[in-house]
Amino acid sequence: MWMKAFLVALVTGLWQLVLYQLPMLIMALTKKESKFLTWVVLIARGLSDSANYAVVIPAVLTGLVLGDIRTGLFVGGTIQLMFIGVFIVGASVPPNPYLAAILSTAIVILTKASPGEAIALVVPISVVTQFLTNGFMSLNVFLTHWGDRMAAKGDTQGIDLLNILDGTGWMFLNTIPTFLGIGAGVGVAAKLLSVIPEWLSNGLGYTSGVLPALGFGMLLLMIASSEFWPFFFLGFLAAVYLKINAVSGVVLGIAIALIYVRLKPEFNKMAVKKEESL
Amino acid sequence: MNAENPKKISKLGLYGAIWRINNFASNYNFERLMALGMCEVMVPVFRSLGITGDKLREGLQRHLVFYNTHPYFCAMIMGIMAAMEESKANDDSLPGETINDFKVAMMGPFAGMGDSLFWGTVHPIILTISAYMAVKYNILGFFLCFLIGVIAILGTYYPFLWGYKYGTNIVEQIRTSQLLAQLTTGAKVVAMTVVGVMIGLLIHISTPVVLFQTTEKGSGVAIQGILDGIMPGLLSLGVLFLVYWLLRRKISPLVVMLILMVLTVALKTLGWIG
Numbered sequence: 001m002w003m004k005a006f007l008v009a010l011v012t013g014l015w016q017l018v019l020y021q022l023p024m025l026i027m028a029l030t031k032k033e034s035k036f037l038t039w040v041v042l043i044a045r046g047l048s049d050s051a052n053y054a055v056v057i058p059a060v061l062t063g064l065v066l067g068d069i070r071t072g073l074f075v076g077g078t079i080q081l082m083f084i085g086v087f088i089v090g091a092s093v094p095p096n097p098y099l100a101a102i103l104s105t106a107i108v109i110l111t112k113a114s115p116g117e118a119i120a121l122v123v124p125i126s127v128v129t130q131f132l133t134n135g136f137m138s139l140n141v142f143l144t145h146w147g148d149r150m151a152a153k154g155d156t157q158g159i160d161l162l163n164i165l166d167g168t169g170w171m172f173l174n175t176i177p178t179f180l181g182i183g184a185g186v187g188v189a190a191k192l193l194s195v196i197p198e199w200l201s202n203g204l205g206y207t208s209g210v211l212p213a214l215g216f217g218m219l220l221l222m223i224a225s226s227e228f229w230p231f232f233f234l235g236f237l238a239a240v241y242l243k244i245n246a247v248s249g250v251v252l253g254i255a256i257a258l259i260y261v262r263l264k265p266e267f268n269k270m271a272v273k274k275e276e277s278l
Numbered sequence: 279m280n281a282e283n284p285k286k287i288s289k290l291g292l293y294g295a296i297w298r299i300n301n302f303a304s305n306y307n308f309e310r311l312m313a314l315g316m317c318e319v320m321v322p323v324f325r326s327l328g329i330t331g332d333k334l335r336e337g338l339q340r341h342l343v344f345y346n347t348h349p350y351f352c353a354m355i356m357g358i359m360a361a362m363e364e365s366k367a368n369d370d371s372l373p374g375e376t377i378n379d380f381k382v383a384m385m386g387p388f389a390g391m392g393d394s395l396f397w398g399t400v401h402p403i404i405l406t407i408s409a410y411m412a413v414k415y416n417i418l419g420f421f422l423c424f425l426i427g428v429i430a431i432l433g434t435y436y437p438f439l440w441g442y443k444y445g446t447n448i449v450e451q452i453r454t455s456q457l458l459a460q461l462t463t464g465a466k467v468v469a470m471t472v473v474g475v476m477i478g479l480l481i482h483i484s485t486p487v488v489l490f491q492t493t494e495k496g497s498g499v500a501i502q503g504i505l506d507g508i509m510p511g512l513l514s515l516g517v518l519f520l521v522y523w524l525l526r527r528k529i530s531p532l533v534v535m536l537i538l539m540v541l542t543v544a545l546k547t548l549g550w551i552g
């Protein structure tokens with residue numbers, strides 16, 4: 001089990017040590033910039049960002065290691081939908097589904113639990129992750145003060161290394177709980193889940209079908225206004241009456257958006273002005 | 279100051295800033311947020327301009343103050359900062375406070391634009407479609423997720439270079455062109471439509487309750503039939519608006535999640551939904 005736990009930690013995060021932190025460390029220590037290593041860092045950042053925001057990625061990778069990609073897809077997708085409207089605005093720390101996606105996938109594959117049961121664990125796990133993130137951000141205050149002293153000395157390399165150290169810390173913040181969670185936590189979770197009665201298990205299975213409403217609710221909280229509600233209902237009616245699928249939904253949305261942006265009076269005024277100036 | 283041979287940030291110096299931008303949120307903290315990251319991005323700029331001694335110390339400290347904006351658009355501000363530091367290196371009459379004031383003035387607007395364009399619309403659209411494919415066991419959903427990374431790379435690489443190339447002018451251009459406003463409006467329309475489609479497609483809730491049932495088969499009034507007669511998916515819409523209403527009353531998402539769990543388990547056990 002610990003071997004598998006290590007492999008999951010490796011593919012979901014530890015690889016960053018080699019592709020993300022190491023190139024930065026080389027450039028910081030030699031004080032020389034490199035076009036090639038910069039692109040390695042950029043691509044590593046892209047991969048790492050994708051996995052952090054889209055938890056389907058860590059879930060599928062966990063499934064790949066444990067030999068069941070389909071479960072990874074389903075569990076990751078469900079959790080991603082639950083958290084769709086969650087993002088950092090200002091300095092707030094939202095609950096983080098990253099670890100929850102990995103552990104839920106592992107629990108479903110390793111203990112043959114139903115996805116609904118595993119998704120019940122998302123709440124406690126994401127709260128733990130939020131707590132860890134909060135702790136790390138408080139710890140970072142000390143590093144900023146350390147940075148103050150380095151800036152006062154004009155130590156540019158020190159500032160570089162401090163940031164790289166911090167980035168490595170973030171990576172371990174994800175990978176250590178992954179490793180421990182799968183290595184030690186799955187057995188505990190299996191025992192917990194084995195005592196769940198059938199009615200609860202059935203109910204939780206139903207819950208996972210309703211939970212996307214939470215993700216979309218949070219998203220609406222951010223973008224919905226009286227100007228945009230009509231488009232929501234257009235989409236809804238297209239889905240329930242015309243049975244269009246997700247990708248057609250995007251195409252429909254883009255078509256409506258193009259018409260709307262062209263016709264919206266404020267933008268039209270600008271267009272007229274531009275034509276006049278031409 | 280040398281008028282014939284002005285100091286310029288080398289190409290590699292710019293690359294140095296670009297990789298540091300991709301590390302700049304590491305020191306995200308509660309006191310000064312992205313201050314240390316901002317300071318780090320300026321390291322290759324100062325090095326490339328050959329700034330040392332007191333001026334270097336002053337410059338590093340100038341960029342170690344409270345800084346927080348959107349992680350993609352920040353690159354543009356950093357590009358502008360690099361351009362401003364370059365002109366300060368050539369003409370020391372530009373006071374350091376001007377650079378800082380400009381940075382602080384840009385934080386809010388750029389954060390707002392970035393949040394509504396990326397966090398509020400582009401990301402959710404990608405995440406929704408990929409998650410929908412994933413729950414239907416379509417492996418394309420997995421690959422679609424990497425679009426987030428592509429946006430992160432392009433969204434920091436080009437804005438930084440634009441910011442450096444056009445300097446402070448770019449802010450005025452963005453304000454007057456309205457292209458960004460059009461993009462954001464359009465993206466919001468797409469996002470709202472997609473959310474509507476997804477609520478219809480994804481949230482499955484129905485009720486098997488039949489009123490006035492007698493022993494005779496086919497008697498009674500099925501509630502679901504009545505609801506479908508009004509509009510299909512009425513219950514899905516109901517769940518969404520319940521969640522939206524709870525969230526608007528500032529109830530924590532995790533509490534709302536627990537409420538949903540308790541409600542669905544209870545109703546399912548009672549046999550009211552199924």
